[in-house]
Amino acid sequence: MASPGLTKLGIKMTPTLLKFKFFKGLIKSTIYNHFCGGEIIQDADLTAKKLQRHGIGVIMDYGVEGLVGEEAFDSTTQTFIETIHFAQKRDYIPFISVKITGFARHKLLQKWHLGKSLTPKEQEEKKRVIERINKICEAGANNNTKILIDAEESWIQKPVDELAFMMMKRYNQEKVFIYNTYQLYRHDRLEFLKANHTQAQEQKFILGAKLVRGAYMEKERARAEEESYESPIQTDKASCDRDFDQAVEYCLNNLDSLSLFIGTHNEKSCMLAAQQMHHHGIAKNSDRVYFSQLYGMSDNVSFNLASEGFNVSKYLPYGPVADVIPYLMRRASENTSVAGQTSRELSLLKKERKRRQKL
Numbered sequence: 001m002a003s004p005g006l007t008k009l010g011i012k013m014t015p016t017l018l019k020f021k022f023f024k025g026l027i028k029s030t031i032y033n034h035f036c037g038g039e040i041i042q043d044a045d046l047t048a049k050k051l052q053r054h055g056i057g058v059i060m061d062y063g064v065e066g067l068v069g070e071e072a073f074d075s076t077t078q079t080f081i082e083t084i085h086f087a088q089k090r091d092y093i094p095f096i097s098v099k100i101t102g103f104a105r106h107k108l109l110q111k112w113h114l115g116k117s118l119t120p121k122e123q124e125e126k127k128r129v130i131e132r133i134n135k136i137c138e139a140g141a142n143n144n145t146k147i148l149i150d151a152e153e154s155w156i157q158k159p160v161d162e163l164a165f166m167m168m169k170r171y172n173q174e175k176v177f178i179y180n181t182y183q184l185y186r187h188d189r190l191e192f193l194k195a196n197h198t199q200a201q202e203q204k205f206i207l208g209a210k211l212v213r214g215a216y217m218e219k220e221r222a223r224a225e226e227e228s229y230e231s232p233i234q235t236d237k238a239s240c241d242r243d244f245d246q247a248v249e250y251c252l253n254n255l256d257s258l259s260l261f262i263g264t265h266n267e268k269s270c271m272l273a274a275q276q277m278h279h280h281g282i283a284k285n286s287d288r289v290y291f292s293q294l295y296g297m298s299d300n301v302s303f304n305l306a307s308e309g310f311n312v313s314k315y316l317p318y319g320p321v322a323d324v325i326p327y328l329m330r331r332a333s334e335n336t337s338v339a340g341q342t343s344r345e346l347s348l349l350k351k352e353r354k355r356r357q358k359l
């Protein structure tokens with residue numbers, strides 16, 4: 001993954017090569033095992049138990065993407081509900097994560113996003129999407145498992161925000177069960193977060209705010225250029241970092257009426273959040289603040305935060321190898337950067353190994 005050329009080639013060739021059994025085996029024993037917990041939930045649970053020994057929880061993430069058809073959508077919904085029941089008996093699985101695209105047709109979401117009028121058949125389809133997310137969130141609330149609703153590409157994000165808002169209003173009355181995701185690489189999201197918080201206060205529910213920088217930057221920029229509209233992405237990394245840290249600060253200042261989930265591998269952002277918690281006298285294990293990194297990334301951040309007593313959970317995807325490929329491709333492309341967190345983590349590991357060899 002440290003070689004951008006090889007990673008690009010791998011991303012291009014993988015869907016075709018997956019037809020060959022040996023290649024599937026190769027993927028499984030390398031990138032899949034690094035970033036995923038297992039093909040079935042029981043395997044992922046073994047990984048979760050290892051993390052639990054170090055005070056780290058997991059967010060069970062049924063990582064299957066790209067399935068289509070009403071039958072597949074119903075089956076994915078059922079899997080999310082089964083995952084909730086599985087998590088309910090295990091206190092080291094406080095969350096599950098949900099992707100709306102796992103049970104809603106992309107083209108429908110795009111039309112819904114644009115506010116175009118839907119045909120009667122599409123209206124029915126939309127109703128089924130609402131029923132599916134409601135079933136999942138209701139199961140979460142009834143089984144004391146929190147639900148993180150992932151953020152997606154900006155051209156389908158409006159329905160995701162609408163559904164998340166509807167669910168937070170319904171289930172976040174006394175306690176926070178549902179979190180929406182705010183991508184701070186978008187220049188409009190800090191304001192959107194604040195507006196959502198105000199609306200939540202007016203409508204008397206507790207906001208669940210999962211903050212991330214955002215995973216689709218190149219795709220977003222390319223589409224904006226191709227279709228000649230202003231890119232929703234910040235002009236540079238510094239602006240993205242500034243908004244992310246300001247969003248964390250805003251949430252920490254308003255913990256009486258929201259719950260915060262900090263999804264980042266960025267050491268500086270984690271350090272800043274930890275310092276601000278200390279400054280505000282917020283308990284490290286307050287159930288209003290969670291830190292999270294993806295499984296297979298930034299263990300140096302996760303393990304240090306957990307050993308200091310903060311709430312830490314790793315995003316742990318599971319599912320059949322072929323079905324989690326889109327997730328793995330995103331991880332591969334974001335980890336090619338030499339300046340990225342993974343290269344930094346690798347250099348720390350090498351340094352530590354050398355230190356131990358000298359002992």
Ligand SMILES: Cc1cc2nc3c(=O)[nH]c(=O)nc-3n(C[C@H](O)[C@H](O)[C@H](O)COP(=O)(O)OP(=O)(O)OC[C@H]3O[C@@H](n4cnc5c(N)ncnc54)[C@H](O)[C@@H]3O)c2cc1C
Binds near residue numbers: 215
């Ligand atoms: C627990 C968890 C859950 C996540 N859930 C989601 C989700 O639901 N939806 C989603 O989209 N992503 C999600 N992500 C991925 C996340 O959005 C980032 O892609 C990833 O974490 C890298 O950002 P960072 O803060 O960890 O690290 P950093 O290395 O500090 O930041 C890298 C990120 O900065 C941004 N960036 C880089 N260069 C520029 C630039 N020139 N201009 C503007 N911005 C720039 C990009 O977002 C890039 O991914 C999740 C990540 C975690 C850890």
